[in-house]
Amino acid sequence: MTIEANDPALSIVGKPASLRPVLEWTARRAEPIVIGLTAIIIGLAIFSLFILAVGKSPATLFQLMYTGGFASWFSVQNSLSRAAPLLLTALCVALPARLGLVIIGGEGAVVLGGVTAAAMAMPLAGTAPVFLTLVLMAMAAMVVGGIWIGLAGFLRHYRGVNETISSLLLSYIAIALMNQFVEGLLRDPASLNKPSTRPLPAEYMLGNIPGMDVHWGLVIGILACMVSWIVIEATSYGFAARIAGGNVRAAQIQGLPVGKLIAGFTALAGSFAGLAGMIEVAAVQGSANASLAAGYGYTGILVAFLARHNPLAIIPVAILLGGIDASGGLIQRRMGLPDATVLVLQGTLFIVILFCETFYGRFKIFNPDLWKRSL
Amino acid sequence: MEETGIGIWGVPLAIFAGAIRVSTPFIFVSLGETITERSGRINLGLEGTLVFGAMTAYAMAVMTGSPTLGVLVAMMAGAIFGLIHGWVCKFPKVNDIAIGIAMMQFGLGMAFFLGKSFIQPVAPKLPSIALGSWSTMPQVQAALNINVLFFIGAALALFLFWAFKNTRIGLILRVVGDSTDAARAMGIDPDRVRLLATAAGGSLAAIGGAYLSLYYPGSWNEGISSGQGLMAVALVIFARWNPIGCFLAALLFGGAGALGPALQSVGVTQGYYLFYAAPYVLTLIILIATSSPTRSLAGAPGALSLTK
Numbered sequence: 001m002t003i004e005a006n007d008p009a010l011s012i013v014g015k016p017a018s019l020r021p022v023l024e025w026t027a028r029r030a031e032p033i034v035i036g037l038t039a040i041i042i043g044l045a046i047f048s049l050f051i052l053a054v055g056k057s058p059a060t061l062f063q064l065m066y067t068g069g070f071a072s073w074f075s076v077q078n079s080l081s082r083a084a085p086l087l088l089t090a091l092c093v094a095l096p097a098r099l100g101l102v103i104i105g106g107e108g109a110v111v112l113g114g115v116t117a118a119a120m121a122m123p124l125a126g127t128a129p130v131f132l133t134l135v136l137m138a139m140a141a142m143v144v145g146g147i148w149i150g151l152a153g154f155l156r157h158y159r160g161v162n163e164t165i166s167s168l169l170l171s172y173i174a175i176a177l178m179n180q181f182v183e184g185l186l187r188d189p190a191s192l193n194k195p196s197t198r199p200l201p202a203e204y205m206l207g208n209i210p211g212m213d214v215h216w217g218l219v220i221g222i223l224a225c226m227v228s229w230i231v232i233e234a235t236s237y238g239f240a241a242r243i244a245g246g247n248v249r250a251a252q253i254q255g256l257p258v259g260k261l262i263a264g265f266t267a268l269a270g271s272f273a274g275l276a277g278m279i280e281v282a283a284v285q286g287s288a289n290a291s292l293a294a295g296y297g298y299t300g301i302l303v304a305f306l307a308r309h310n311p312l313a314i315i316p317v318a319i320l321l322g323g324i325d326a327s328g329g330l331i332q333r334r335m336g337l338p339d340a341t342v343l344v345l346q347g348t349l350f351i352v353i354l355f356c357e358t359f360y361g362r363f364k365i366f367n368p369d370l371w372k373r374s375l
Numbered sequence: 376m377e378e379t380g381i382g383i384w385g386v387p388l389a390i391f392a393g394a395i396r397v398s399t400p401f402i403f404v405s406l407g408e409t410i411t412e413r414s415g416r417i418n419l420g421l422e423g424t425l426v427f428g429a430m431t432a433y434a435m436a437v438m439t440g441s442p443t444l445g446v447l448v449a450m451m452a453g454a455i456f457g458l459i460h461g462w463v464c465k466f467p468k469v470n471d472i473a474i475g476i477a478m479m480q481f482g483l484g485m486a487f488f489l490g491k492s493f494i495q496p497v498a499p500k501l502p503s504i505a506l507g508s509w510s511t512m513p514q515v516q517a518a519l520n521i522n523v524l525f526f527i528g529a530a531l532a533l534f535l536f537w538a539f540k541n542t543r544i545g546l547i548l549r550v551v552g553d554s555t556d557a558a559r560a561m562g563i564d565p566d567r568v569r570l571l572a573t574a575a576g577g578s579l580a581a582i583g584g585a586y587l588s589l590y591y592p593g594s595w596n597e598g599i600s601s602g603q604g605l606m607a608v609a610l611v612i613f614a615r616w617n618p619i620g621c622f623l624a625a626l627l628f629g630g631a632g633a634l635g636p637a638l639q640s641v642g643v644t645q646g647y648y649l650f651y652a653a654p655y656v657l658t659l660i661i662l663i664a665t666s667s668p669t670r671s672l673a674g675a676p677g678a679l680s681l682t683k
Contacts (some may be wrong), residue, residue: 093565160668176652340487347481
């Protein structure tokens with residue numbers, strides 16, 4: 001099959017039968033990419049106007065952002081390290097979103113996961129083997145995180161409680177619980193100014209990927225994204241979840257266990273956020289303390305929405321945002337702009353991208369079913 | 376802490392004083408959110424609006440020397456934030472809850488960005504009324520030193536309660552909130568009503584922020600809000616979309632927040648941090664108790680995406 005560039009067969013009206021499936025496939029997949037990229041460009045343009053308005057050069061800023069985030073091996077590693085927790089907290093939003101739920105309390109699961117992991121490590125570290133300790137820490141964190149977010153899903157289905165609000169409330173309760181544990185029961189007497197749990201011995205830390213200055217959390221996060229993608233795209237549970245997300249009534253009439261699906265998916269989502277907390281303790285902080293509530297849960301919401309709740313798309317988006325985050329310091333030093341510049345950029349992009357949701361399905365060119373009627 | 380001549384009575388007094396001091400931002404944000412939600416839209420971005428309001432009010436007060444002008448400019452800034460939210464959300468397929476989170480991030484970013492240079496200077500404070508001047512005890516005097524915004528908030532709650540029931544604007548707002556179709560049938564443009572309601576909500580939330588930076592704690596820094604804006608959303612549900620309920624719930628939230636420090640001052644230190652969770656636990660319990668999978672929350676506007 002050879003097609004000339006100026007072949008009239010390329011025009012959609014006079015399509016040869018063999019070409020049509022290719023065009024349809026391209027058109028359907030082009031929609032999120034074209035709309036998404038356009039949204040990012042508009043967002044960057046608005047942000048550039050803001051930077052111009054405060055008397056700085058957007059070109060310099062974007063160049064620094066590239067330098068700080070991706071230009072050298074050092075900066076790439078930095079970006080990847082920052083992306084690791086975002087992968088997991090974004091999954092905490094993306095998985096329930098497939099069922100039509102908006103969960104915004106991932107921060108609570110991160111915090112509780114971290115405290116649980118630290119509490120688990122206390123009796124184990126120093127006595128039990130390293131690998132076993134880390135596995136038990138991760139499992140405990142995942143169970144607690146899963147219960148926490150799963151509770152929001154459970155309440156949604158069986159009590160009709162709005163999951164956005166309940167997860168938000170649970171997140172505040174979790175932060176209060178963490179403060180109570182870290183200041184009280186689990187406090188290391190040696191931590192004076194910054195109350196923390198007892199630090200994990202160095203040999204019990206998660207460590208770096210060989211040959212890189214990036215901890216294993218990145219690999220765990222990417223694996224979690226892949227597993228989630230398989231669950232959604234290739235299992236009957238994922239299929240049922242997508243149906244329930246489209247129309248709950250229809251799913252119930254078909255006899256799908258909607259309640260169990262909701263509880264299961266939110267619990268899985270929460271366990272990923274809990275795991276992010278464990279990684280933060282075992283790979284970065286070395287103990288549980290107030291730094292656990294660093295806002296990963298909230299940035300994860302942004303990542304999930306940017307990725308349109310697709311677990312595989314979360315990987316590049318999280319790395320991109322990790323890079324933007326990593327370049328914040330450089331922008332601050334070189335251009336004299338506040339560190340909140342990154343936050344303004346994220347907020348602008350977030351609004352524009354959500355706004356552009358309205359354009360999905362508006363353009364006939366992306367919908368092969370409408371080609372005949374329009375032409 | 377010294378407890379001269381007042382002893383154990385210091386606890387209820389401290390809670391009372393704390394409730395009044397801490398509740399004021401809650402009153403304004405929750406009243407603003409009530410107006411917005413009554414029109415059938417939810418704005419989770421009020422946290423960003425609140426912090427941006429705190430920053431603009433403080434910056435204006437530093438530059439002009441007038442805290443009142445600061446509050447007014449903050450209100451305008453808050454209304455602009457509300458207008459952005461309201462305009463973006465009128466398009467189909469745009470999720471108002473997600474836009475709220477985005478606006479929150481944008482508002483926080485803008486506030487921290489533009490407010491960086493105002494962390495050092497000292498702004499004049501908002502005036503307060505000394506109702507406790509009859510007492511010789513300094514604790515009582517301090518407890519009864521109440522900011523004017525608290526009284527304005529209380530009056531506003533009463534006014535809104537009356538206005539929702541008895542004015543044409545209140546009726547329009549309720550119709551739009553209960554059914555978009557019914558509103559259209561009446562010849563009302565629901566998008567415009569929601570746009571204005573979100574703007575009004577934003578400007579009230581900004582007053583809450585102005586109170587934080589210009590009165591209590593009375594300085595501008597990046598940690599000025601500890602989630603008051605987000606909590607207001609839960610508080611409105613707690614108060615069943617009733618303005619007087621908002622006022623009372625705000626007092627309760629404020630009092631619960633003051634309970635921990637008050638008990639600590641008389642030597643009770645167990646579970647100090649858990650007291651901070653008290654309002655959230657209470658709201659969650661009430662939500663669970665009053666929700667049902669088959670019907671929407673009692674008193675909730677029918678078109679609100681939160682309760683569908």
